[in-house]
Amino acid sequence: MDTITRRRFLTASGVVAGAALAAGGTAYGIRDILATAGRREPGAKTLVLVTLYGGNDGLNTVIPYADPAYAAARPALAYPADKVLPLDGAFGLNPAMTGLHRLYGRTKLAVIRGVGYPKPDRSHFRSMDIWQTGRPDRPGNTGWLGRWLDAAGGDPRLAVSFEPVLPPLLAGATSAGATVPGGTVALPKIVTTDLLRSLGAASPGEPAAQARAAACFADLTRIQDLMRDVTPDAADDQDAEDAPAATATGGAEPALDAQLALVARCVEAGAATRVYSVSLGGFDLHADEKTAQESQLAKLDKPLAAFADRMARTEAGRAVVVAVYSEFGRRVRANASDGTDHGTASSMFVLGDSVKGGLYGEPPSLTDLDDGDLKYTTDFRNVYATLLGDVIDGDAGALLDGWKGRLDDVLI
């Protein structure tokens, strides 16, 4: 992929992935999955990264209910102690997060508090660029998992998203993750693998964008091996006359549970994929936040808890580590539309069978603030370094510009 094109994409339209529109209802599932995939190192782990777009209000997610400054700063938005799902004597989860609370009780959920980066940026786009590139000083043009993919050999099958638009975090310098909406490859009958391969060849001297357009066809032949479509009837429907029938109505992007269901099937089938990127949008709640955020968090909690339960049942699933983040938290003080404006540090979740559950990170003070916002206590690169090193066998120092920090003990 042309790096300058990608630079524009990352800096001008950073949240493209959250933006990803869906192939709507192309929701015929994969019945037999990845029979050909099985070429992974024994014991290799899998990372599932969940991006929450819009800036989730961290203080009403992991709630410092015992701190009087919390209720004082947001009287109409605060949860009283008897409403939160307690984690300890001072912190509790949002009442909508019963599933993750259960996982916490089983010590499979790590809550990392105060995660952020220096000189926080309150723009959604810039801050998401920073998180997705892993570069707070200069977001640049490659995603942190895209760089991992480059180093891992660049096979797009190693890093998969089930959204139709490439999330910036999967864009490498020389390779890019695969986007597979619906998890199927549905090709019209006029196209053969040979034809795709021919169309996917590079042509000397052509513009970079055109070369990339060609390379997509070559990538497609490789994805085809991975995601063997075994629902030929549905695929035929996609051919000509009725192509849009499946997508004429329906939501704007695949729901998180649909994305996670595809991940689950691939994992259980032993796919070679090591990284899955999924996302959930809708957290930018400047007004009337409380009910809306509960409903958003339920959209996160239920699918994620169900996914974790399902993963716990198989050996491949037990090798999965899930990490959840958003581009920033919100202001400590509510605005007067009963919402919150853009803020800074927030909590991250890491969960899975090999996770040592508990509370991590120093909770930021609610009174010693930076211009009304929390001061971060854990650099997000520490978490990235641990995920890169301990989950997907990457060289964290090399992939994070020499970053030395890491979050210890969170994985068994």
Next chain:
Amino acid sequence: MTDRRVVSHLLRRVTFGPTAAEVDAVAGTDLGLTVTALLAPAAPPRLPDLGPDPYATLAAGATKEDKQRARRAARDQIGDATWWWLTRMAGGGTAEKLTFFWHGHWATSVQKVRSAGLMLGQQQTFRRYGGGDTGPLVRAMLRDPALIIWLDGQRNSRTAPNENLARELMELFTLGVGHYGEDDVKAAAKVLTGWQIDRAAGTAKLVARRHDDSPVTLLGHRGTLDVDGLADLLVRHPAHVPFLASRLWTRYGSGDPAPAPTLRRLIAAGRDVTAMLAALCTDPAFPATAGHLVKQPVEWMVGALRQLAVDPATLPDKQRKQVLGGLRALGQVPFRPPSVGGWPSGAAWLTTASAQARLRYALALTALAPAAVQSLAEAAKGDRLEALARLLVVDGWTDRTAAVLSGAATEPARLLALGLATPEYTVH
């Protein structure tokens, strides 16, 4: 004399995909005159009559059924408005392309606005002011009901400041990140307090008791500002014209940054959008940008409809759904940008998923265009690749693509479908 490639390139960028006849009409004429003629202002069209806003007519004690009916009616109106706009785009012309540019720039989604009428109203503002000085455009947009709803402007009051609109106004619409501070966001939010929407009338008005008219310090200026004062302050800011130039260049020029002399010439055109676009189109660096941009899905789809001579206005419902389904699968539906940042550009559109979707919908488009298939069939077999390039206004095929297309030369329908999916046709 204007080289055919140069005009083809020009027309591909400033219209929704030219036909061969449109290229023929201007090939060989003076480039400057052609650009001037192309960019001449067009009168805004009469908007379709969608009927009253279904939510505005909903009574206070509306039942669940009433609300459901309103939701359905609103959805139908959005569908009608979307199709009306696609039909306008397929009519060609540079004005709609510019309207589409502004839609992506002040990216507002009907998903939250929930009113086709207000979205069309915003669009008329783009048509009315989008080709001129950005001052009046920004002034009008700060009163735009759809934008105000989209960014919680109606929630922003003296007692309850809400920064959403103020921040995006500076970051995404006028200055770009890095040219203002957090205090400026707060000050601009204060200036923007007090606006309320009348859905039934489709207007916004300033409610004095909700408005905070105390003096602010904003971008180094101290004083009491109203929305017009704020708009003027922003468009006179030294970062505004360079920001506008880079945004226009990104969509009309190239994903690579503009060469410094080009950028200087664009900036020299000032705040007049048509003058800046004309400078871009006649810049010596412009012809070399051919193939640098990935067609946005709407550009790809509408361009194909035009070149295949499919008139959207006459398409039956089923085929309309097919076209809209294609746009959805490719990730771009008008009136529904994914976020206030607008749609992505460049390689973000080039994914394994979009490659599949392009193949599928290329086939669907071909099925809508028997006459185009027939025109290819009428060419001698050895001339069909050239006929295809002419039909789709592609400068030429690489050896790679020519080899693939030659294999389909005996099957004109398949040839056309493959042509629409080629890397050459995917970019412009």
